[in-house]
Amino acid sequence: MEVITPKMRILKMKWLIAVPLLLAGTFLTLRPAAAQSSQRITLEDALRLGLQNSKTLKLSQAKIDEAEARYKQAADQQLPTIKASAMGSGAYIPTHKIQIKGLMEEPVYLPRTTVMYIGTFAVEKAIFAGHKLRYAKTSADLLKKIAGLNADRDKDDILFNIVSAYINLYKIDQNLKIIAQNLDDVQGRLEETQNFEEQGLATLNDVLRFKLEKSNVELTRIELENNRKVANYALAILLGLPDDSTKIEVDSIQADPHDVQPLDAYLQEALRSRKDLATYNYQNQLTDISIRNINADKLPTLGVGANVYYVNPNSQFIPPANSFLIPMTLGLNLSWNISSLYTSKHKVAEQEVKKREVEIGKSAASDQIRIDVNRDYRAYQQTLDKIKVLQTAVEQAAENDRIMESKYRNQLATTTDRIDAQTLLYQSKVNLALARADAEIAYYNLLKSTGTIAATGAAAQP
Incomplete structure (x- = not known):
């Protein structure tokens, strides 16, 4: 007969409580709170998805459809x-x-x-009727064209926003890769210093310095991972993907600089391609039609x-x-409304003022476009110059890190010197990765300023 002591009862009760908790914990661990699927997306795919699912473009299309309906209404007036x-x-x-x-x-x-x-x-x-029906049809057609230009301008903005969000996520991923490499290096130096301490070749303070360095790098990694979740969520919203269940894996971006034409070529292209300038042209034609329509009131029907x-x-x-x-x-x-002979002159004067306003607005827009293109052109050139300098800096930091590593192993450099050299190499690599990403954003910003971002091969059509 088995004798159950009080101590055995307590142990049995502990097992009765612990087993269900362990099973529940295992179940919760195995069942993901929100299954997150990883999806690799190229920049071209991101642009295509963004254009397909953009609510702004859908609203722009609705405005085009509205202008088309008004054009058909104007055509119906001839029936x-x-x-x-x-x-x-x-x-x-x-x-x-x-x-x-x-x-x-x-x-x-x-x-x-x-x-x-x-x-x-x-x-x-x-x-x-003094050609009033024809003028109404022409006005409706111009309004439809303006709606189309506004949609194209919205499309340019959306493309640039997607590019910026995509490259921002790429920058974070590059930093995480460098962080992971730096953590491995710091861990290796820490283990090496601990061995030195056991042999009496390093002090406890040296070990603590490397542990502190490892903690700082881990804090940076945690912050970057949180930033990545925020950037991933924002990009998923832009692309119309499930925001909480999709982890976007970005592809590599072009590391080599793009072929750049002279500044004057971009200025001329902007004056030809910018949608806002074309809108001013159509608005100018609208005022001309309005003046003709007012003059048509003077004629009999x-x-x-x-x-x-x-x-x-x-x-x-x-x-x-x-x-x-x-x-x-x-x-x-x-x-024949005879009174229109002397009542329409002020209406014509009003339209002529609007015409001058349109011309002034177009001139001011042209000046601003030239300023924007010049600024963005210089900014892209600056990023290319920074990349050249940072490439040299990475080579110098790597050589400095190699020398300090050798000195540290031979007890010719302090722990502080070793950590400083490693930190300098890490920072130079981060700066180079960020500069390359910034150069890509600056290039697309230049394309946006010239009004040609939608015409590039990267701007995949939906």
Whole structure:
């Protein structure tokens, strides 16, 4: 017979409590809180997805569709108008006896009350209206083109935002790679120094210095990983991907500098390709059309029309024969608003002021475009110069780190010298990676300033 002591009871109770907790912990560990799938996306794929899923572009397309509908409405104004109406009303006739002398030998007796039915059917078509219909159609067409240019400008902004977000995530990944390499190096130096301490060749303070260096690098890694989650979330939103369940793996970006043309070539290209300048051109044409439309008000209008009337002074909707009238008319309608000859001059003056405003705005926009292109061109050239300097700095830091490593092993350099050399190499590598990424962003910013970012091979069409 087994004897259960109090101590055994306590151990058994502990196991009864611990086993379910262990099983629950294992279940929670095995079941992910939110399954996150990794997806590698090139820059071209990112641009294509961003254009496909952009809500801004969908809104721009809706505005284009709205302008298209207005254009069709303007075209419909050239069609003939057809109207039909019917009316039925009760009539009270105080004078129920009518006799017109010289025309009627016998009087006509009318009922005191009756029902009157009147119907009309009219077809009208403008023959000449001072070309106002043509001007309305042209104005609607210009507004449609302006809506298309605004959509293209929104597209340029979206492309640049995607490029910036993509390269920002790339910069973080490059820093994480360098951090991981630096952690391995620091760990190796720490283990080596611990061995030196056991042999009496290093002090405890030297070991603590490397441990402190490792902690600082780990803190930087934690901060970068958090920044990556933020950048990943932002890019996923731009691309229309599930924001919480997609880990975006970015591809490498072009490390070599792009072929750069002279500054004047970019300035000329910007003046040809910028959508805002083309918008000013269309707005200028709109004011010209408005002036012509106002002048058209001074001219007479001519139209042709046909009308059919149904007059039935009978209580029956379908009366007997010879008891209702159906007169028909066909003729021309000529009208002229003479007052427009002296009331339209101020309207024309207003449109001429708007035309000058458009021309001034276009000139100011051209100046700003030249400033932007010059600034972005210089900025890209600066990033290329920085890359050359930083490449040399990395080579120098690597050589310095190699020398300090040799001196440290031979007890000719202090721990501080060794850590400083390693930190300098790490920082120079980070600076070079960031400079290359900044150069790529600066290049796309230059393309955006010239209005050609959507025309590059990287701007994949949806």
